[in-house]
Amino acid sequence: MLESLQLIISLLDSTIRIATPLIFCAMAGIFSERSGIIDIGLEGKMLLSAFVAATATFLTGSPILGLFAAILASCSASLIHGFACITNKGDQVISGLAINILASGLTITLGIALFSRGGQTPPLGSEQRFMPIEFPFLDQISFIPVFGDLFAEVISGHNVLVYVSILAVFFTYYVIFKTRFGLRLRAVGEKPEAVDTAGISVIKMRYQSILIAGMLCGLAGAYLSIAHGAGFGREMSAGKGYIALAAMIFGKWNPIPTLFACLLFGFLEALGVRLEGVELLWIGEVPVQIMQALPYVLTVVLLAGFIGKARAPGAIGVPYSKEG
């Protein structure tokens, strides 16, 4: 009993660690796609900002500066995306893909040129990272049977960006559904002509949305390299941006369901790692690849309308021009 409780707690703990970058990126995706801009480039923005975060932190010694540099880098990538597909009305998928490949090549090339370590950045010491925060009163409540452990392992003891990611979900929810800006943002993604007729600039709204998306991706990248990890490794985003995209679709472009989709996908990965080499009763050994493929399979099944229906924003992927 105690052992299985420990197991569940450690599973939940790693679920949260794995889900954090997914949450940031999925919220970024919501901002971008709700305004009508497809964001395949989540992956590249996260990779680029992870590299910039680690590099800036190594050079300045301050993770705060690293974080800001990461956000700046990610926002620049967003601006390229915007310049291509808002200003020049280029294809959003192609532009996102270009950002991903660009980020892949740029991080390795610059990494090798700067540090000559095969694309990695030098390892960062603990004072150069966002370290786990221990909540107060841990000792006082540790006597409570289940909750004490749960609090100590799952809720407390993460780095600050983990908590920021949860705040980001509520921020996203609040901005998109409870503010005038959010109402306009959703309208721009559904019926841009209507917004334009009301005298609001579609172009400006879309640029603002993708800049917010850029900031959130920057946080995701910083989490990878200067909070969760201690330095940048080549291709360290490892498809997380695409899983976040899947989670966003799975959550039907809504922040709260998307949060749960991220947690589900994080849990699947944590479970996959935990089950590696374990013989289960009745089933036998579950291959870790099944767990890895499951988020994608689930998303395909959802998109195909077999479990509910995921409907994308109406004007997604369509560049806006006043002439129609």
Add this chain to the structure above:
Amino acid sequence: MSDSNIIPKWLSVGVIPLFNLFLAFCVSGLFIFLIGENPFKAISVMIKGSFYYPGAIGYTLYYTTNFIFTGLAVALAFHARLFNIGGEGQAYLGGLGVGLMCLIFDQYIAGFLVTILAILGSVIFGAVWGIIPGYLQAKRGSHIVITTIMFNFIAAALMVYLLVNVIIEPGQMSPETRDFATGVGLVQIHMLAKYLGLNVAMSPLNLSFGIALIVSIGFWFLVWRTKFGYEVRSLGHSETSAVYSGIKVSSTIIIVMAISGGLAGLVAVNELLGVHNKLLLGFTAGYGFTGIAVALMGRNHPFGIFLASLLFGALYQGGTELDFEFSSITREMVLLIQGLIILFSGALAYMLNPLVEKIYLKYYGNFNNA
């Protein structure tokens, strides 16, 4: 967005794409300069590496072969206004087709028959991996971009599972199958030349290059000279008018994705039957994604795709040379260049149109309006 109807075709199809490419190379050169190396030296190293050294052209054409297949795969889907990002996964599955055919039959029947079966296998398995997203788009309305991305990851997980657990050579550590039997596979050009008494430097270039050229001509014929090709293009032009002219949209989408997947699957023929002689992990190495850049640059026409493939073949082969000549730039530089080409030739393809239109009208406008 489409081509401008103000400026003549030779400008919009010939000059502007070349200028976009030029911009991509300028920005790449800027990065090389910022790193502290000489961009012109890098270019000369890459050109030498891809054309000058013995065997270099063979290597360049060997990469070109892969890009022709994936470029055509993406281009056919583009003609129906479908964005097939799944070339990578379809090529990977094509490898499974090749591998299974060889492993099952190579002990029993003659090598050249196995090779033919393996080529068919690559096309069929690749096609299946294209048909499923095609079906989901046509019948269930799932966005093909998202499903093909997901299918890339599912393919990767599936192949890792199969190669690590099922079809790995017993007693082997690295996830590869056993070698295919001798006599299976496509002959390499330098062996063929030797047989004919010519001396050609060794390279992995093999008969797949010929297949790629034949397939390119077939592609042109299919798209511009058949009823099906007409249906595909009218679907790509306007789905509504395609419906009204009696074209069965769903089945056209599914067939296009089947052919597209089959074309991508042929990468496995070049890689596995032509070079590696076994199925191994990660042999697709991003060729599927490069196919998107190739199709964009080649404007979805087989001749353009051939030229773009040649350029990317030279970039890949020349890129490996960077590793030897420079301490601070490596072959990953090619990824950067590739990203910039996709950006300038794809996403920003029409950036220059307004400017060119303005200049054109200023000098020639009077004649046209008269």
